[in-house]
Amino acid sequence: MTAWQIILLGSIAVLALKAVGWLVPPKTLDHPTVARISDLLTAALLAALICVQTLGAGQSLQVDARLPALAIAAGLYALRVPFIVVVPAAAVAAALIRLFA
DSSP states (O other), X not given: OOHHHHHHHHHHHHHHHHXXXXXXXXXXXXXXXXXXXXXXXHHHHHHHHHHHXXXXXXXXXXXXXXXXXXXXXXXXXXXXXXXXXXXHHHHHHHHHHHHHO
C-alpha cells in the first residue's frame, strides 16, 4: 500500500467518522455526564499531544531545550500572562538554551 493510498483511506475514515457524529441525537450530547467526559477528554488529548511533541523523538524519549521552554510557558500561563507573550517567551528560552548548550 502506498503512502497516498493510506492518506486517502485515512481521509475517508475521518470523513465517515464526522458524518456519523452528525447522526448522534442532540439530546444525548446534552446529558451532563457526556458533556463532562467530552470536556475532560479534550484536555487529556491536548496534554498527551503536548507531551509527545515535547519529549518524543521517533520511538524514544529525548530531553532537550523543549522541556525547559515548556516549563517556562506553563509558568507564564499560570501567572495569566497573555498567550501572545507566552509563545514567543518560550521560543526565545528554547533558542537561548540551544545557543549556549
